[in-house]
Amino acid sequence: MNTIKTIAARAFLISAGAIFYINPAWALLPIQHWTEPSGAQVYLVESPVIPMVDVQIDFDAGSRRDPAGQSGLASAVANMASKGVMAAGGDAALHENALGEAWADLGASFEANADRDALHYTLRSLTDPALLDKAARLAARQIGEPSWPADVWPRDRARWAASLKEADTRPGTVAAHAFAAAVYGSHPYGARTTEETLQRIGVADMQAFHQRHIAACRAKVSIVGAVTRAQAQTLVATLLARLPASADCATPLPPVGEISALTAPAEQDIPFASAQAHVLIGQPGFARRDPDFIALLVGNHILGGGGFVSRLTNEVREKRGLSYSVYSYFAAGLHAGAFTVGLQTRPDQAREAVQVSRDVIARFVAEGPTEAELRAAKDNLIGGFALRIDSNKKLLGNVANIAWNDLPLTYLDDWTKKVEALTVADVRAAMARKLQPGRMVTVVVGGQR
Template sequence: MIAIKKVASSACLVCASVVFYAAPAWALLPIQHWTEPSGAKVWLVESPVIPMVDVQIDFDAGSRRDPAEKSGLASALALMAAKGVKGQGAEAALDENALGEAWADLGAGFEAGADNDALRYSLRSLTDAPLLDRAARLAARQLAEPSWPADIWARDRARWSASLREAATRPANVAAEAFATAVYGSHPYGLRTTPDTLARISVQDLQAFHAQTVAACRARVSIVGAVSRSQAQELVTKLLARLPATGAECAPLPAVPEVEPLKAAAEQAIPFASAQAHVLIGQPGFPRRDPDFLALLVGNHILGGGGFVSRLTEEVREKRGLSYSVYSYFAGGLHAGAFTIGLQTRPDQAAQAVKVARDVVQRFVAEGPTEAELRAAKDNLIGGFALRIDSNKKLLGNVANIAWNGLPLDYLDHWTQKVEALTVADVRTAMAKKLQPERMVTVVVGGKP
């Protein structure tokens, strides 16, 4: 154990000394892709400078697959992944404390999380062979053989429910929930996790959901680090070895419907005793794989994603002083995520702020950006591109994005050139195709009834 800790300490010093020199080359590192005999799909970037490896394993088991009456199931599964593993043969069972200590002794980490689309497991370890072998085998147990302790689930469910009740006392959360329901309708993206839906989730539900969705043939594995392809293949085999053998072809999971476009504008004014009114305006946007993604990224940067240099900031904050900050963004996923404009203002100014924000969107959709705005946005985005990949973990996120959304393997290589090539007409056309200012949802929380 002491030897392992010495390896971890020395490697961390190496990482600290080289991280500033490694970034410029990362954008040029090729992404390798193959399918394992188990059916697992793998994406690898060999980054040999730092003796570490980062792995992300994605499964189609996000909240879009939660039953409506048991919303929170995917997140509950991710939460319980760290609460213990079963014993098997000579391997003793580990509770949550022993599991945490085991990872601390290895100087490695293994985490799980869930979002709308995916259940994600993440491993970070040094690449020292004995240490990485132990980390992979421990991660495999946690991935395939969680112990599902009923008392721990009951404890954490109670904590989660209390947190949800507390969140319902905050106007920002009230606005976000009302907005999601209005934008997504009955689509799973709009489901709300509540104390009632959590109360319906049993350990048996967690086990069944895990058995249905977590299989080697469903895994998308992204790897960045100091490992060769053969080492990556060995690592993937170890990580997925304890999952049930299903063969390379999995039975397809049930189809999830697409998000329906809004048929008409809708407004909700929700009274709330707060000093500020919380305003959200928006509509369904587009899936992440949309071919217009970069044009929309640039367009939104000009509209409201560029901080203090955006049109919304100029009109709402600078000219009229209606809000300290105002922003907009697209949240693309496997389905059409929401386009959202958000701001806070005094309740007596909310109507004016809403009108100004709507007018800005309407003009931008109709006219598009100016050449000067487009140039400034390109310079900002291209200039900041290196910050998107300046660590193994950030690069891993980009590789996983390519893997999950079926993007070309050379997507990062051509990102800056494609942004540079965009024209005013490209941006205007893309924004006009996706945004319908006359059919947006507006939610205002704050002010007296």
């Protein structure tokens, strides 16, 4: 073990020094893609400058797969990955604390989390063979052989429920829940995890969910780091080796329905004793793989995503002083994640702030940006592109995005060219195709009636 720690310390010093020599042309490094015999799809970027590798393994096991009445199940499965592993294949069982110590000894890290669309496992390790093999084998046990300790889940469930209860005392949480319910309706994107839904989740439910969704043939594996394709293949095989070979991968997971478009505007004015009124305005947006994505990214940057230079900030904050901060964004996913405009304001100013925001949205959708606004947005986004890929971890996120959404392997190489090629007409048409200002949801929590 001392030898491993010595290797880890030496490799860490090498990697720390190498940070100052990161290749600025990472976007030009090719993404290699292949399918393993197990069915796992692999996406690799060889980045040899730092002796480190980052891995993300994604499964279609996000909260959109939670059964009705058991919202929170996917997140519970991810959470339990760190609570212990079973004894198997000659390896002794490890409890929660022992796992933490094992990762500390390796100088590596492993995490699991679930979002709306996917359950993610992430590994970061130095690439020294003595370390990487041990890290991969330990990660494989957490992916494939969690111990599901029955005494741990009630403890964590109680903590989670207490956290949810506390969050519900905040106006921002109340607004977010009401907004999601109004925008998504009965779609899983709008499902809310509560103390009641957590009480319906047991260890057996987590085991069944894991068995159904976490299989090698369903994995999308993204890798960035100092490994060759041959080394990456060995790494992937090791990481997925503890998953059962008998998973029913011939049967696809059932489809999840799409989000219904809003047919009429809706307003909710929710009383709340708060110094600030919380305002959310929006509608279902679009899926991440939509061909309009880049035009909408640029359009939203001008509308409300560009901070102090956005139209919403200029009209709501600078001209009228109605809010310190106002923003807009598209939460694109496998389904049409919400378009959202958000702000906080004095309760007596809420109505005016809402009206001004609606007017700005409607005018922008009708007219589009000016040439000057488009030029400034292009310069800002293209100039900041390098910051999106200036570390292995950031590049991994981009590669995983390409893998998960079936984007072209040249997506990063083409990104700046596509942004530069956009015209005012392109942006205006894309925003008009996606946004319906007259049919949006408005939620105000704590406003003055």
